[in-house]
Amino acid sequence: MIQPDPSPFLDACRRQPVSHTPVWFMRQAGRHLPEYRAVRGSGSILEAIARPELAAEITLQPVRRYGVDAAILYSDIVVPVHGAGFGVDIAPGVGPVVADPFRTAADLDRLPPFNADEHTPYVAETVRILAKELEVPLIGFAGAPFTVASYLIEGRPSKDYVLTKTLMYNDPLLWVALLDRLADYAIASLRSQVGAGASAVQVFDSWAGALAPDDYRRYVLPASTKVFAGVADLGVPRIHFGVTTGELLGLLAEAGADVVGVDWRVPLATAAERTGGRVALQGNLDPAAVGAGWEATEVKALEVLSAAADLSGHIFNLGHGVLPTTDPSVLSRLVELVHTTVHPSL
Amino acid sequence: MIQPDPSPFLDACRRQPVSHTPVWFMRQAGRHLPEYRAVRGSGSILEAIARPELAAEITLQPVRRYGVDAAILYSDIVVPVHGAGFGVDIAPGVGPVVADPFRTAADLDRLPPFNADEHTPYVAETVRILAKELEVPLIGFAGAPFTVASYLIEGRPSKDYVLTKTLMYNDPLLWVALLDRLADYAIASLRSQVGAGASAVQVFDSWAGALAPDDYRRYVLPASTKVFAGVADLGVPRIHFGVTTGELLGLLAEAGADVVGVDWRVPLATAAERTGGRVALQGNLDPAAVGAGWEATEVKALEVLSAAADLSGHIFNLGHGVLPTTDPSVLSRLVELVHTTVHPSL
Numbered sequence: 001m002i003q004p005d006p007s008p009f010l011d012a013c014r015r016q017p018v019s020h021t022p023v024w025f026m027r028q029a030g031r032h033l034p035e036y037r038a039v040r041g042s043g044s045i046l047e048a049i050a051r052p053e054l055a056a057e058i059t060l061q062p063v064r065r066y067g068v069d070a071a072i073l074y075s076d077i078v079v080p081v082h083g084a085g086f087g088v089d090i091a092p093g094v095g096p097v098v099a100d101p102f103r104t105a106a107d108l109d110r111l112p113p114f115n116a117d118e119h120t121p122y123v124a125e126t127v128r129i130l131a132k133e134l135e136v137p138l139i140g141f142a143g144a145p146f147t148v149a150s151y152l153i154e155g156r157p158s159k160d161y162v163l164t165k166t167l168m169y170n171d172p173l174l175w176v177a178l179l180d181r182l183a184d185y186a187i188a189s190l191r192s193q194v195g196a197g198a199s200a201v202q203v204f205d206s207w208a209g210a211l212a213p214d215d216y217r218r219y220v221l222p223a224s225t226k227v228f229a230g231v232a233d234l235g236v237p238r239i240h241f242g243v244t245t246g247e248l249l250g251l252l253a254e255a256g257a258d259v260v261g262v263d264w265r266v267p268l269a270t271a272a273e274r275t276g277g278r279v280a281l282q283g284n285l286d287p288a289a290v291g292a293g294w295e296a297t298e299v300k301a302l303e304v305l306s307a308a309a310d311l312s313g314h315i316f317n318l319g320h321g322v323l324p325t326t327d328p329s330v331l332s333r334l335v336e337l338v339h340t341t342v343h344p345s346l
Numbered sequence: 347m348i349q350p351d352p353s354p355f356l357d358a359c360r361r362q363p364v365s366h367t368p369v370w371f372m373r374q375a376g377r378h379l380p381e382y383r384a385v386r387g388s389g390s391i392l393e394a395i396a397r398p399e400l401a402a403e404i405t406l407q408p409v410r411r412y413g414v415d416a417a418i419l420y421s422d423i424v425v426p427v428h429g430a431g432f433g434v435d436i437a438p439g440v441g442p443v444v445a446d447p448f449r450t451a452a453d454l455d456r457l458p459p460f461n462a463d464e465h466t467p468y469v470a471e472t473v474r475i476l477a478k479e480l481e482v483p484l485i486g487f488a489g490a491p492f493t494v495a496s497y498l499i500e501g502r503p504s505k506d507y508v509l510t511k512t513l514m515y516n517d518p519l520l521w522v523a524l525l526d527r528l529a530d531y532a533i534a535s536l537r538s539q540v541g542a543g544a545s546a547v548q549v550f551d552s553w554a555g556a557l558a559p560d561d562y563r564r565y566v567l568p569a570s571t572k573v574f575a576g577v578a579d580l581g582v583p584r585i586h587f588g589v590t591t592g593e594l595l596g597l598l599a600e601a602g603a604d605v606v607g608v609d610w611r612v613p614l615a616t617a618a619e620r621t622g623g624r625v626a627l628q629g630n631l632d633p634a635a636v637g638a639g640w641e642a643t644e645v646k647a648l649e650v651l652s653a654a655a656d657l658s659g660h661i662f663n664l665g666h667g668v669l670p671t672t673d674p675s676v677l678s679r680l681v682e683l684v685h686t687t688v689h690p691s692l
Contacts, residue, residue, distance in 0.1 A: 162637040162669055169635065169642035209590075212610045212632060214649065244555075246592040247611050264558045265593050286558060289515065291508040296515035303560065323508055 007137050009069040013200060013237030013259050015280050015313035021305065022069035023338040024139070025331065026241075027321030028062035029074050033328055035061050045090045046082055049075050052125040059130055059138075065328065066335045069315075070137050070200070071130065073193065075123060077143025077204050078151060080185045083119035086110050086152065094156065101155035101163075105174050114185040116192030123189070124196040131197025139239070140193030142186035144205030145179040145223040147242075152178075161210050168219050179223035187230035194234045202239040202261075203227055205252070209244030209263075216248050221255060228256025239282060243320050249274040264289075264319035268307040280313025285334075287318045287326070294330050301334055305341050353483050355415040359546060359583030359605050361626050361659035367651065368415035369684040370485070371677065372587075373667030374408035375420050379674055381407050391436050392428055395421050398471040405476055405484075411674065412681045415661075416483050416546070417476065419539065421469060423489025423550050424497060426531045429465035432456050432498065440502065447501035447509070451520050460531040462538030469535070470542040477543025485585070486539030490551030491528035491569040493588075498524075507556050514565050525569035533576035540580045548585040548607075549573055551598070555590030555609075562594050567601060574602025585628060589666050595620040609665035610635075614653040626659025631680075633664045633672070640676050647680055651687050 005011060009022035030036055036058060040048055049055050058074040078096045082088040087110070091097045102110075116124060130138050150164045151157075158164070168175045190201045205224065208216060228238055240252045241261030252260045253275040260279050262271040264286035271281055289300040301316075308314040316338045322331070351357060351365035358368050376382055382404060386394055395401050404420040424442045428434040433456070437443045448456075462470060476484050496510045497503075504510070514521045536547045551570065554562060574584055586598045587607030598606045599621040606625050608617040610632035617627055635646040647662075654660040662684045668677070 160634050160637070160666075160669055162634040162671065165632070165634040166638040166642075169638045169645075209611065213613060215632075244590045244611065247613070247616065265555065265590065267559060267593070270593065286511070286561075288506050288508040288511040291506070292512040292515045296512075299515075323506055325508065 007069070007199075009137055009315060010199060010237060012313050012315050013239070013280055020339045021308070021314060021316050021341065023316035023335055024068040024070040024072065025062070025066075025318055025322050026072070028066065028068060028072065028331075029058045030322060031324040032322050032326040033061055033065070035065070044092075045076060046079070049079055050122045052122050052129055055122070055126040056129040056133065059126070060133060063134065063136060066331055067339075068136070068335060070139050071134055072139040072202070073123070073127060073130070073141060073198065075126075075141070077141070077148060077206075079120055079123065080114055080116075080142070080189045081111065081148060081152065081182075084112060084114055084185070085119075088151065096151040096157070098152055098155040102149070102152040102178065105177070108177060108181060111178075111181050111185070114188045116188055120189070124192050127193050127196035127198055137199035138197060139200045139202050140190055140198030141202040141204060142189045142227070143182075144203050144208065144227065144242075145182035145186065146211070146220045147205050147207045148182050148185070149178055150207055161207065168215070172219070175219060176223075179220070180226070183223040183226040183230070186227045190227075190231050191234065194231070194236055198236070200237045200239065201231060202241055203257070205240065205242040208242040208248060208252075209246075211248070213247045213251065216251055221251055224255040232256065241282070250276065253279045259313070259315065261317070262319065268304065268311060268314070272311055277312065280315065281308070281311055282315040282317050284317070284319045287320050287323050290318065290330055290334065291323045291326050293327065294333055297330050297334055298337065301337055302341070305338065353415070353545075355483055355661060356545060356583060358659050358661050359585070359626055366685045367654070367660060367662050367687065369662035369681055370414040370416040370418065371408070371412075371664055371668050372418070374412065374414060374418065374677075375404045376668060377670040378668050378672040379407055379411070381411070390438075391422060392425070395425060396468045398468050398475055401468070401472040402475040402479065405472070406479060409480065409482060412677055413685075414482070414681060416485050417480055418485040418548070419469070419473060419476070419487060419544065421472075421487070423487070423494060423552075425466055425469065426460055426462075426488070426535045427457065427494060427498065427528075430458055430460055430531070431465075434497065442497040442503070444498055444501040448495070448498040448524065451523070454523060454527060457524075457527050457531070460534045462534055466535070470538050473539050473542035473544055483545035484543060485546045485548050486536055486544030487548040487550060488532035488535045488573070489528075490549050490554065490573065490586075490588075491525040491532065492557070492566045493551050493553045494528050494531070495524055496553055507553070514561070518565070521565060522568075525566070526572070529569040529572040529576070532573045536573075536577045537580065540577065540582055544582070546583040546585065547577060548587055549603075551586065551588040554588040554594060554598075555592075557594070559593045559597065562597055567597055570601040578602065587628070592620075596622065599625045605659070605661065607663070611665070614650065614657060614660070618657055623658065626661065627654070627657055628661040628663045630663070630665040633666050633669050636664065636676055636680065637669045637672050639673065640679055643676050643680055644683060647683055648687070651684065
């Protein structure tokens with residue numbers, strides 16, 4: 001008798017056989033959902049994240065509506081540095097902004113050793129609420145050292161990362177100290193989330209794709225490797241994600257990930273080659289195809305499922321976050337399509 | 347007796363032996379130069395482009411200062427659609443903006459057949475002035491159909507191209523008509539520039555890297571191929587450039603380019619593999635490394651030159667445009683470094 005599959009998501013992360021292809025969406029909890037806009041209010045997102053009942057409700061909304069195979073904590077990658085008092089806010093329509101950006105070694109003092117219970121107690125509290133409520137795994141997450149550093153140094157979202165790279169090239173000792181500190185932040189935050197009930201973790205190095213592979217290897221890989229090693233003993237699947245990372249996919253796996261996220265620019269077969277078939281892959285539908293409506297979504301989703309047929313371990317997702325203009329009914333149909341398309345491993 | 351090399355730039359484009367590695371910089375004429383800021387004034391860039399004496403002077407400034415091996419016309423990829431009356435402006439600090447974006451087939455009427463002499467007479471006039479003044483080749487240029495279409499449809503610079511892709515997926519007939527029209531614009535503009543004295547052309551598909559390879563092949567390659575075929579008889583080298591195009595490099599070559607531009611994310615050896623060694627390569631120093639100062643520039647430039655040693659045909663350039671905060675003295679030293687590093691083909 002075939003046992004029921006308690007979590008296709010966790011099984012796919014571990015490259016085990018699954019009863020159907022699991023699916024969730026980055027930014028599945030967010031502005032595209034009317035029920036999100038109804039409860040979110042107009043304050044800073046950081047205020048909403050700091051209210052455990054509200055953050056838990058927002059996390060649950062897409063699970064209820066879509067029947068996705070995993071929830072992802074409603075939070076933000078700057079929450080730990082914000083909680084520790086670095087002075088980060090998230091400006092609506094802009095993103096993370098820092099009034100007094102990171103410039104010198106003295107700024108390291110503004111990043112004291114991170115203590116999740118002390119600096120961001122609301123995060124673990126939200127996770128605890130969710131662990132009781134959810135019937136699917138909860139993904140905890142943290143920002144990778146490079147991407148968090150880029151916000152602290154640039155002071156706002158950047159297109160060219162020239163201040164970040166200037167510090168990286170010109171003051172490698174301070175760079176290493178900063179990334180090492182931020183690795184500790186990520187580890188402590190992830191450990192706290194898993195301790196409170198998260199069943200998997202995703203490390204967002206969203207903007208690492210701005211780096212040439214040699215620079216990634218030299219200046220970023222060590223700190224990211226430390227993050228993955230720092231949560232290895234927890235036994236939960238570890239996902240590593242960024243955009244425009246085509247040339248970095250092998251290195252993202254090498255950092256210690258069990259699952260590597262792939263954006264839509266890279267065919268899944270190519271991503272499998274570059275990661276040496278050693279990891280599960282997550283992705284990689286273009287969010288703009290979903291934004292275009294059901295017809296385009298169906299065509300492109302079937303292409304993704306077809307490309308994934310030969311993979312050992314595939315979690316269906318978008319290549320980046322759900323766009324705010326997305327029609328929720330398209331995502332509902334997409335989940336149904338993914339769940340009912342026969343998975344080749346059966 | 348060895349003949350002097352009249353243009354290492356043109357020779358490298360044609361994969362002929364060169365006396366030194368040729369070098370020029372995208373956006374070498376621009377805001378990073380004090381002499382540019384002194385003459386540019388505060389009006390729209392489109393007004394400056396429409397003044398041939400001024401546009402020629404701005405084009406010449408970096409040639410005088412840096413001794414680069416090619417000049418690139420001071421213009422913009424939206425100049426033809428602006429000149430034809432579509433209603434495009436370039437907002438300072440923003441980029442191209444369209445008050446009434448392209449939405450339906452009726453908007454095709456706002457793109458009448460392009461006539462360079464009638465719609466943008468100042469462009470050829472600028473080229474004629476430069477052809478008399480310059481001792482190095484002048485690169486003319488045009489926007490590729492996809493990238494120009496993205497501005498007309500989005501109405502402003504975009505991060506996700508959701509409106510563009512929505513039209514592309516949902517109305518493929520209108521999409522093809524629009525891209526075909528824009529291909530005609532590019533061809534007519536490039537032919538006029540070469541007729542007036544440009545010695546090479548670059549087609550900027552700056553944002554094509556937002557597309558998955560399958561989508562690029564299906565929806566974009568035919569129109570871009572038409573552009574390259576439409577100027578093939580002119581006998582001038584044709585360069586094809588975009589950013590985050592790692593997975594598209596083979597297709598950018600397939601469109602008919604003699605030279606493919608490579609951004610810093612892709613090692614030159616990888617780019618050579620993906621283009622099958624059939625084209626010269628241009629690039630690929632990270633502009634942010636130059637922004638970081640001479641020390642980082644020297645290290646990274648030597649890595650580029652070393653990676654290029656095995657290439658048949660290399661034009662040194664940045665992987666994208668010069669950043670406005672760049673110190674001109676760093677670019678001066680960079681040109682000297684490239685010119686004095688012994689080229690392996692000698």
